[in-house]
Amino acid sequence: MDRNYAVAPGEYLAEWLEEERFTQQQLADRLGWSRKRVNEIVGGRAPVSAEAAIQLERVTGIPSDSWLRFETAYRSDLARLHDVEQLQEEAVDARLAKYLRALGATKATARNRAQLVSDLLRFHRCGTVAAYRDLVAEQFRGEFQLAALKESADAVDHALLMAWLRAGELTPEYEAARTLAYDAEGLRTLLPELRRRVAIPDARMDDDVRSMLRTVGVTLQLVDPPSGLPLHGVTHWIDGRYPLIQQTGRRGTDGFIIWTLFHELGHLLGDPRGETHLVFTSSKSRNSHAEKQANRFALETLFGESGLEPFKGLERDNDIRRVAEAVGISPGLAVFQMHRTRLLDYNRGNQLCVDLRA
Numbered sequence: 001m002d003r004n005y006a007v008a009p010g011e012y013l014a015e016w017l018e019e020e021r022f023t024q025q026q027l028a029d030r031l032g033w034s035r036k037r038v039n040e041i042v043g044g045r046a047p048v049s050a051e052a053a054i055q056l057e058r059v060t061g062i063p064s065d066s067w068l069r070f071e072t073a074y075r076s077d078l079a080r081l082h083d084v085e086q087l088q089e090e091a092v093d094a095r096l097a098k099y100l101r102a103l104g105a106t107k108a109t110a111r112n113r114a115q116l117v118s119d120l121l122r123f124h125r126c127g128t129v130a131a132y133r134d135l136v137a138e139q140f141r142g143e144f145q146l147a148a149l150k151e152s153a154d155a156v157d158h159a160l161l162m163a164w165l166r167a168g169e170l171t172p173e174y175e176a177a178r179t180l181a182y183d184a185e186g187l188r189t190l191l192p193e194l195r196r197r198v199a200i201p202d203a204r205m206d207d208d209v210r211s212m213l214r215t216v217g218v219t220l221q222l223v224d225p226p227s228g229l230p231l232h233g234v235t236h237w238i239d240g241r242y243p244l245i246q247q248t249g250r251r252g253t254d255g256f257i258i259w260t261l262f263h264e265l266g267h268l269l270g271d272p273r274g275e276t277h278l279v280f281t282s283s284k285s286r287n288s289h290a291e292k293q294a295n296r297f298a299l300e301t302l303f304g305e306s307g308l309e310p311f312k313g314l315e316r317d318n319d320i321r322r323v324a325e326a327v328g329i330s331p332g333l334a335v336f337q338m339h340r341t342r343l344l345d346y347n348r349g350n351q352l353c354v355d356l357r358a
Helices: 009-020 024-031 035-042 050-060 064-087 094-103 110-123 129-141 145-151 158-169 172-177 184-198 205-214 254-270 289-303 317-327 331-340
Strands: 219-222 231-238 242-247 277-280
Touching: 009 024, 009 035, 009 050, 009 064, 024 035, 024 050, 050 064, 064 110, 094 110, 094 158, 110 129, 129 158, 158 231, 158 242, 172 219, 172 242, 184 205, 184 254, 184 289, 205 219, 205 254, 231 254, 242 254, 254 289, 254 331, 289 331, 317 331
Parallel strands: 219 242
Antiparallel strands: 231 242, 231 277
């Protein structure tokens, strides 16, 4: 446990003076120093230099490297205590603190504010609060600003979003993404096979889809989010070269998962390379040109040219299942889109949805 005080080398020197019954003047005479210099070292106001440590060793018998260790520890403790004092003035949002504890990034609570702030900085690999704030500001001036402005009126807590994205960077999938080569044409060619696979949602679907996407250089990962983050996911490019779809996994029904996946693939294939897109939990995010294009891509790829037309007027589960199978999609996906477009009451069709979190 860190001490809440610092011990100056002069305190060890004061003990030696007392034990040896030396006065400060006598020690100064033996060292060839002024009494003022001895007094300043004893009082912790002057440092013990390498040269002084050698001279002290000759007089006191205490090795020079010990004096230097005393000095280093003292200066380190002073810096640490000053840092703690500064961090104590900062605050970490309770939701962010809870998320950091869930990730194992800290054990600190609000009672140990300085440690909590320090662990937040370490998690983001920042040395100071100012550097952390600059990092967040830079991210939202550049990579995420366009996505946030274009796609939603929701208020996004930048610290929560940054923590969730940083958690994604610490996964094996994130590092592995840098070893893949993105193949846009290969992804287009893969779409029919992906569509056939997700038409039969089961416990292996997620792993199968991830494996299929990796063959064309696309990484898909689920990362648990902090509470209060109004996102389903984000599509962005690692180093501007490696596409990654990171999802929260908040909703585990097959229809939502399938639709979101193909929506994000629409961003990868239709938007300028390197653009970032945030998928918000509210419908406010659906109004930008990029979002409309991604939705159109998902609808045409999954439902075909007829879109939702074959499902209009359907209410019975058996009818929805029959038409979905004829179209070649899962009934749960049909229900999801029928709910979303108000073709079906929300209290109908839910038995056709498959919960893939089970």
